[in-house]
Amino acid sequence: MTTDETMALYSSHVIGNYDAVRVPVVLVKGEGSYVWDQEGRRYLDLFPGWGVNGLGHCHPAVVGAVQKQTGKLMHVANDYYNEHQGRLAGMIAERSFGGKCFFCNSGAEAVEAAIKLARIYCSPRYKIITMTNSFHGRTSMAMVATAQPKYQFGLPPVDLGFVYVPFDDLDAVAAAIDADTCAVMVEPIQGEGGVNIPGADYHARLRELCDRHNMLLIYDEVTTGSGRTGKYYAYQHFGAEPDIMTLAKAMGGGLAVGAIEARPDVAAKLTPGTHASTFGGNPLACVGAIALLETIERDNLLEHGTKMGEKLMDGLRGLAGTFDMIADVRGKGCLIGMELKVPGAEFRTLCRNEGLLINCTHGNVIRFYPSLCAAPEEIDEAVSIVKTVLPRI
């Protein structure tokens, strides 16, 4: 099938909600940091799958584990045990704060579960404080939690119990707390909001504030978790532990997996009947997620990813000396933003034409989420393409 034929099928049969962002490229194959299109053109993918492909495309450890499991048992309902779900939950707990997990299939579902659990645990308190420029997903409750009106469509005209305050502003959080407030939900580092890293003591002080008011702290680690920032979970950079954490994206090594982990006493409130997911924690998804954690450990990828992220940031900062349109380069590990003084949409297109896939968020922040396995030469290639493209915008 040609690219035009594939696009024609979409035009006739697929709802056009992605039309504003979808580019005329049909991807057919991926390996490591590269993907190929239907015409055989190769691209260096530094924003693989919106951050899902944390080990790059088709990592052999994930492919091998999934192939083996596919021939054995793909799906069983949660009214039976499967040997992989419990093991995965234990591996996440060991690497984080010793909580218990509930499994689902996406980030928004994890956010929904976290909101529900916080409200059950703290009942009758129900208000949740979230941050300006946050992103928590597109289901109804997750989009209300997302403090950005541009993402809020189709909501009923009722108050769903969220209060918005500026990110990285503790006084604003303190001022927003009232007798009905049960939790604060925040990304440790905002991704979609523009790769925003809070001050060094923000999270520790937020933790204290939550403790003082007997409120839960929910970290949305859908983007920042699973090694993306050079720690297993980004909160580990900041000296504050959550009561509930959400996971998805890179968690499954490329498969659709989501989860929450909650402090055991909080988790205990998700009693039988309160929550469920048909696909959540199925054996196939779990072996992908286990392969991701095993590979990060075996190949020392937190350290490697941190080095590659620093190499990329150094390269981009080097370009800032020559190209005045770079306002800032910031990031942690393999979560990197380059803020431009001009809109970034054209830059994204020009990079694609030169064979580099990246993302632009908030109008002018270029996001690079390289795989934790990226090679130094791939980082050099990306910087070289950026250098070629910058004078053209």
Ligand SMILES: Cc1ncc(COP(=O)(O)O)c(C=O)c1O
């Ligand atoms: C921090 C955060 N939470 C939740 C979500 C929603 O995840 P999903 O698209 O898998 O529902 C996203 C997606 O970008 C995210 O970045």
